[in-house]
Amino acid sequence: xxxxxxxxxxxxxxxxxxxxxxxxxxxxxxxxxxxxxxxxxxxxxxxxxxxxxxxxxxxxxxxxxxxxxxxxxxxxxxxxxxxxxxxxxxxxxxxxxxxxxxxxxxxxxxxxxxxxxxxxxxxxxxxxxxxxxxxxxxxxxxxxxxxxxxxxx
Amino acid sequence: xxxxxxxxxxxxxxxxxxxxxxxxxxxxxxxxxxxxxxxxxxxxxxxxxxxxxxxxxxxxxxxxxxxxxxxxxxxxxxxxxxxxxxxxxxxxxxxxxxxxxxxxxxxxxxxxxxxxxxxxxxxxxxxxxxxxxxxxxxxxxxxxxxxxxxxxxxxxxxxxxxxxxxxxxxxxxxxxxxxxxxxxxxxxxxxxxxxxxxxxxxxxxxxxxxxxxxxxxxxxxxxxxxxxxxxxxxxxxxxxxxxxxxxxxxxxxxxxxxxxxxxxxxxxxxxxxxxxxxxxxxxxxxxxxxxxxxxxxxxxxxxxxxxxxxxxxxxxxxxxxxxxxxxxxxxxxxxxxxxxxxxxxxxxxxxxxxxxxxxxxxxxxxxxxxxxxxxxxxxxxxxxxxxxxxxxxxxxxxxxxxxxxxxxxxxxxxxxxxxxxxxxxxxxxxxxxxxxxxxxxxxxxxxxxxxxxxxxxxxxxxxxxxxxxxxxxxxxxxxxxxxxxxxxxxxxxxxxxxxxxxxxxxxxxxxxxxxxxxxxxxxxxxxxxxxxxxxxxxxxxxxxxxxxxxxxxxxxxxx
Ligand code: HEM
Ligand SMILES: [Cu+2]
Ligand SMILES: [Cu+2]
Numbered sequence: 035x036x037x038x039x040x041x042x043x044x045x046x047x048x049x050x051x052x053x054x055x056x057x058x059x060x061x062x063x064x065x066x067x068x069x070x071x072x073x074x075x076x077x078x079x080x081x082x083x084x085x086x087x088x089x090x091x092x093x094x095x096x097x098x099x100x101x102x103x104x105x106x107x108x109x110x111x112x113x114x115x116x117x118x119x120x121x122x123x124x125x126x127x128x129x130x131x132x133x134x135x136x137x138x139x140x141x142x143x144x145x146x147x148x149x150x151x152x153x154x155x156x157x158x159x160x161x162x163x164x165x166x167x168x169x170x171x172x173x174x175x176x177x178x179x180x181x182x183x184x185x186x187x
Numbered sequence: 188x189x190x191x192x193x194x195x196x197x198x199x200x201x202x203x204x205x206x207x208x209x210x211x212x213x214x215x216x217x218x219x220x221x222x223x224x225x226x227x228x229x230x231x232x233x234x235x236x237x238x239x240x241x242x243x244x245x246x247x248x249x250x251x252x253x254x255x256x257x258x259x260x261x262x263x264x265x266x267x268x269x270x271x272x273x274x275x276x277x278x279x280x281x282x283x284x285x286x287x288x289x290x291x292x293x294x295x296x297x298x299x300x301x302x303x304x305x306x307x308x309x310x311x312x313x314x315x316x317x318x319x320x321x322x323x324x325x326x327x328x329x330x331x332x333x334x335x336x337x338x339x340x341x342x343x344x345x346x347x348x349x350x351x352x353x354x355x356x357x358x359x360x361x362x363x364x365x366x367x368x369x370x371x372x373x374x375x376x377x378x379x380x381x382x383x384x385x386x387x388x389x390x391x392x393x394x395x396x397x398x399x400x401x402x403x404x405x406x407x408x409x410x411x412x413x414x415x416x417x418x419x420x421x422x423x424x425x426x427x428x429x430x431x432x433x434x435x436x437x438x439x440x441x442x443x444x445x446x447x448x449x450x451x452x453x454x455x456x457x458x459x460x461x462x463x464x465x466x467x468x469x470x471x472x473x474x475x476x477x478x479x480x481x482x483x484x485x486x487x488x489x490x491x492x493x494x495x496x497x498x499x500x501x502x503x504x505x506x507x508x509x510x511x512x513x514x515x516x517x518x519x520x521x522x523x524x525x526x527x528x529x530x531x532x533x534x535x536x537x538x539x540x541x542x543x544x545x546x547x548x549x550x551x552x553x554x555x556x557x558x559x560x561x562x563x564x565x566x567x568x569x570x571x572x573x574x575x576x577x578x579x580x581x582x583x584x585x586x587x588x589x590x591x592x593x594x595x596x597x598x599x600x601x602x603x604x605x606x607x608x609x610x611x612x613x614x615x616x617x618x619x620x621x622x623x624x625x626x627x628x629x630x631x632x633x634x635x636x637x638x639x640x641x642x643x644x645x646x647x648x649x650x651x652x653x654x655x656x657x658x659x660x661x662x663x664x665x666x667x668x669x670x671x672x673x674x675x676x677x678x679x680x681x682x683x684x685x686x687x688x689x690x691x692x693x694x695x696x697x698x699x700x701x702x703x704x705x706x707x708x709x710x711x712x713x714x715x716x717x718x719x720x721x722x723x724x725x726x727x728x729x730x731x732x733x734x735x736x737x738x739x740x741x742x743x744x745x746x
Contacts, residue, residue, distance in 0.1 A: 039501060046497040050490050057486055057555045067479040068472050068556045074737030107745045131743050132327050133408065135564050139633025139648050144473055144560045148408055149326060150737030151475040166646045170564040170635040172320055174327070174745025175250060178640045 069145040069155040077149035080104060080130045091115055094124075103127045105134040105147050108176035110167060115184040117159060123184075124156040135170035138184070146171065159186040205691070210280035211595040213294045215681060217273030218592065220302070221266050222677045228261035229670035236622070236663025238639060240656045251639030252318040252746060259321030260312070263422070263576075264340065265305055270584050271429050272297070272347050275374045277591060278432070279351060281691055282368035283358050290350040297346035304339025307332050318746040320637065322419065323395075325411045328742030331399045334392050341385050341392070351378040359708070366703040369449060370693065373432035375710060376456040377425055380463060383717060384421035387414035398742055405739025409476050409732045416467035417725065424463045424492065426576065428456065430583040433536055434503055437587070440694035441532045444510030447502040449696055449703040455502075457707065458495040461716045465724030466492060469554040473563050476735075481728050482556060488724055489554040496547055503540060531608030532600075532692070535586030538616050542578035549574065549627070564637070566655075567630025573623040582615065585673055590689055592680040599687035600680065607676055615669035622662025629655035 061067045080086045085102045089111050092100045099121055104111045106129070117123055127136060129149045136155070137144045145155045159165075169180035206214070231254050237243035238251055245251060276294055280286050286294070310332070311317035317329035355375050358367065367375070391414040397403045435455075439446045446452065468485035471477055511522025527533045549571040552558045562568060589608050593600045634641055634652040641656065643649040 042501050043494075043498065047494065050493060053551070053555070054487055054490065057557070058483060060557055061479060061483055066557050068482060068560055069475065070473075070477055070479050070482060071475050072478065072735070074476070074735065076738040077740050078738065132745055133324050133412075135635070137564065137633065137635065142557075142560050144563050146471075146474045146563075148412075148475060149740045150408060153475040164646075166643055166648050168633075168635055168643065170638075171324075172252065172255075172637040175252065175318070176745075177252070178638045181643045181646075183646070 069153055071152055071154040073152040074150055075128055075152055077128075077130065080128055085126065086128060091117070095122075098122045099124070101125045104130050105136065105169065106130040107132060107134075107174045108169070108180035110169075110180070110182045113182035115182070117184065117186055119162045119186050120158070120160055121186070122156060122158045124154060127153050132173050133171050134173050134180070135168075137168050137170040138165050139168065140165065144170070159184075162186045205284070206277050206280040206595060207285035209291060210276065210286050211597075213286075213291060213298070214273040214277040214280075215592075215595050216298055217269045217276070218588075218595075218677070219681070220298075221269035221273060222674050224261045224266040224269065225670060226674045228258050228266060229667055231255075231258040231261070233663045233667040236660045239641065240660030241640070241642075241653075242657075242660050250315070250318065250746070252320065252637075253312055253315055255637060256318055256320050257309070257312050260308060263321055265301075267422075267426055267576075267580070267584075268340075268344060269301070271377065271425070272344075274584075274587055274591060275351070275377055275429065275432075276347070277595060278370040279354060279374045281693070282371040282374075283354060286350070287354055287357055290354045293346045293350035293353070297343040297350070299343070300339050300346060301343030304336045304341075304343060307336025307339065309336075311336065315746070322415055324415070325395060325398070325406045325408050326740035326743045328395075328399045328744055331396055334396045334399060337392050338389070338396075341389050344381055344385060348378040348382045351375065355710075364705070366449075366705060367708060369436055369446070369452065369703070370432060372453060372703075372707070373428065373436070373456060376460045377428050377432075379710065379714060379717075380421060380425050380428065380460050383464065383714075383721070384418050384425060386417075388418035390414060401742070405741055407732065407736050408740050409474070409736070410729060412471065412474070413467070413725075413729060413732065416470040417464055417721075418467075420467035420470060421464050423572075423575070424459060424466070426580040428459050430536075430539065430580045431455070431459075431499055433583050433587055434499065434540060436694055437590075437692050438503075438533060438536050438694075439506050439510065440692035441530065441590075442507070442510050442526055443514065444506055444694065445697045445700075446694035447506050448700060450701075450707070451498065451502060453703055453707040455495040455498050457713055459492070460713055461720055462488070462491045462495070464717070464721050465489070466554075468724070468728075469559070472554075472556055472559040476732060477728055478731075485724065486554055486556060488720075490551065493547065493551070496543070500543075529609060531589050531605050531612060532586055534609055535589075535612045536583045538612060539579045539582035539586070542574055542582070542619075546571070546575035546579050562630055564635060565630035566626040566634045566636050566659075569636045570623040570626030570630060573619055573626065577623065578616070578619050582612065585612070585615070588673075588677050588680070590692060592677060593684055593687075593689040594691050596681050596684070597686060597688070598680060598684040599689055601684060604676060604680065604684065607672060611669050611672040611676065614665055614672070618662045618665030618669055620662075622659050622666065625655040625658035625662065629659075 075083055086104050089102045089104050094100045127147045129147045133148045136147050143157050145153050147153045165184045167182045234254050311330045317333035319327045319329045351374050391411050398406045435452050465488040469489045508522050511525040514525040516522030516525040589600055629652050
């Protein structure tokens with residue numbers, strides 16, 4: 035009995051350590067860490083603060099784009115975005131009122147966007163198509179209507 | 188005189204001990220509130236399921252988010268808290284042979300405070316002044332009365348915490364050198380955790396009151412969210428500790444066996460108390476403003492909880508096997524057949540324990556950085572906690588009802604009621620499996636949680652979620668039936684079942700087991716360690732959130 039107990043605990047703890055190693059490798063060596071941008075902004079002065087005084091899609095390199103976006107109940111600005119296939123897109127976002135979520139179902143894009151904080155997340159859109167963008171954090175009575183699209187051509 | 192009495196206590200506690208009738212009233216009062224909350228919360232859950240599935244439309248005076256706020260508050264907070272207090276106080280009274288009069292008074296004060304608090308909170312939700320969901324993330328701002336009501340609820344819980352601490356101290360003083368009865372030891376763990384779980388959220392709520400009244404202009408939303416999850420996540424493990432008290436100590440007796448080595452049981456309780464609170468960060472894995480190394484540290488801190496859980500899994504199966512073999516079970520799995528599957532007092536917690544396997548596996552997914560990004564705020568999460576809470580915890584609670592309530596009400600569990608319990612258990616299991624299973628799958632495809640309608644103008648990926656949402660509705664219907672049966676059973680056993688004596692099933696150690704080591708009783712030390720772990724987890728990130736804070740947010744009402 036005692037022996038079995040020791041084996042069980044050793045194997046269990048071993049699996050956890052391996053698991054931690056994998057998550058650590060993905061996070062630190064492959065740069066797959068979760069969106070954790072640290073910059074802040076005055077949430078009551080978003081429209082006067084660069085870059086959010088001019089939201090929109092900006093070309094920043096060879097098939098590389100930055101989408102400067104504000105989230106407000108219940109809309110994304112800009113909306114109905116278009117980018118070419120293969121584009122690497124970095125979304126730079128902040129919230130103008132309450133906390134929102136930014137999710138593209140079918141991709142790994144998922145980030146919390148909070149007032150006072152600037153959040154960034156990047157993705158390369160290889161597959162053409164119309165992707166749905168939704169707010170996945172409750173933000174008020176129209177939360178279910180807060181969506182737009184990004185079309186990859 | 189002294190010595191033989193002590194000996195009897197040790198060898199056969201239930202002969203002389205029992206819940207004193209005044210204490211039984213306290214427990215029954217809490218349990219009544221608990222199951223009324225379950226009934227209302229269950230009806231609201233069904234409404235949500237049907238609304239999301241598009242099978243029903245809520246009337247214009249009731250919006251989905253009001254319903255969801257009430258469902259969350261009633262089930263997550265009121266149902267589980269009142270059940271826990273009722274059950275733990277009964278355990279304490281049984282273990283100690285009655286509560287101290289002042290402790291009983293504290294429990295009643297707690298009851299009064301909680302009722303006042305819940306009425307305030309519920310009124311604001313009904314008036315649509317607090318559609319902020321149970322997480323009330325600022326800067327969504329509810330009516331000040333909502334937050335004040337929450338303070339009353341917390342004060343009520345604290346009153347019960349202090350009651351337990353006072354009674355424990357009193358017993359310790361009068362029984363030097365003797366380990367506390369195991370159920371009382373669990374109660375200490377539960378209420379210590381509760382006290383420290385609620386510290387952060389109380390600070391948050393106290394700052395939100397003047398903010399929502401306009402006295403303070405802005406609030407720090409990041410700190411608010413972090414303090415909330417310090418509480419929110421710990422609450423999960425409070426339930427889990429409550430459920431394990433039944434797994435370790437009650438279930439072995441019901442199947443006719445003995446409990447596992449007491450030293451290990453106590454070690455599990457201590458580990459759960461010490462390691463628990465930092466888990467809260469896994470709710471913030473994709474938040475801004477928390478650095479990647481800190482998030483990684485918290486993957487580790489969350490996973491640490493898996494260690495006592497795996498110890499529990501081992502211990503429980505060891506008890507089952509040993510008991511099954513003692514009852515004549517042969518071969519590798521023959522002992523399984525010897526377990527009393529037809530006894531609801533065993534069946535319900537057993538299914539609860541089994542569902543902890545997928546529940547725990549899902550939890551490991553949620554807490555790992557990259558996988559979290561796939562499922563965060565999707566229906567996967569809702570599926571996850573309906574398995575962990577809705578099955579592992581709640582089914583254990585249901586199973587406890589079938590002996591605790593007749594015991595307290597001085598009535599009996601009739602064979603017919605036991606059968607109704609078995610049917611209830613099966614319907615609940617089917618309902619939760621259907622609902623939580625389809626929620627998990629829909630979530631993997633991106634279906635968001637907390638959303639009244641997910642059609643998104645008919646976009647094709649949204650359309651792919653629809654069939655799963657219909658399945659949620661079907662599962663929800665099964666669950667509603669099971670809720671009605673359970674509530675019927677509880678109140679029947681409380682007021683109408685035939686009078687008589689029911690056993691309070693407390694398992695005893697195996698023959699010749701050593702008594703529990705006294706070092707496990709050093710709660711001062713466990714609290715110091717708990718605080719050290721909390722400090723390790725929270726000091727750096729919260730200091731960072733405060734020192735590098737953006738200008739705060741004013742209160743906003745978007746509903
Ligand atoms: C009749 C049984 C139940 C049904 C039909 C049901 C149904 C649901 C549904 C459909 C949702 C998802 C709402 C959404 O995200 O849009 C939900 C959320 C939730 N349920 Fe249940 N549920 C039941 C029982 C329980 C129980 C027993 C608990 C806990 C003890 C519970 C706790 C929760 C919580 C905490 C949420 C999340 C609330 C939020 O996101 O703010 N539910 N429930
Ligand atoms: Cu939203
Ligand atoms: Cu958690």
